[in-house]
Amino acid sequence: MPTSLTLDTARCSEGKLTLRAAGEIDLSNVDVFDQTLGAATAEAAGRGETLTVDLTAVEYLDSAAINVLFTRADHIRLLANPLLIPVFKVSGLSELVAVESAG
Numbered sequence: 001m002p003t004s005l006t007l008d009t010a011r012c013s014e015g016k017l018t019l020r021a022a023g024e025i026d027l028s029n030v031d032v033f034d035q036t037l038g039a040a041t042a043e044a045a046g047r048g049e050t051l052t053v054d055l056t057a058v059e060y061l062d063s064a065a066i067n068v069l070f071t072r073a074d075h076i077r078l079l080a081n082p083l084l085i086p087v088f089k090v091s092g093l094s095e096l097v098a099v100e101s102a103g
Helices: 030-046 063-071 080-093
Strands: 004-012 015-023 050-061 076-080 098-101
Touching: 004 030, 015 076, 030 050, 030 063, 050 063, 050 080, 063 080, 076 080, 080 098
Parallel strands: 015 050, 050 076, 076 098
Antiparallel strands: 004 015
């Protein structure tokens, strides 16, 4: 059974494209996360923008989710739940992607 995950792509008040995720990202739902992130990244890149991936409402992500973020590292910035910051540091993702803590 897939873990609960909600994904929403919208333009924020400044007009920049943002992908907001809520719940948990793991092997059971990583494919939908990957597809949604890919589409949003392509849309942002088509406008010469960097996609903001808002993970402030994500409580857990596994290595499959980290791998998906790595594949798009050149085209995203992360806004993250403070609990996830150590994961981004240990994995090395924070060396490639701008990561901002939401707390």
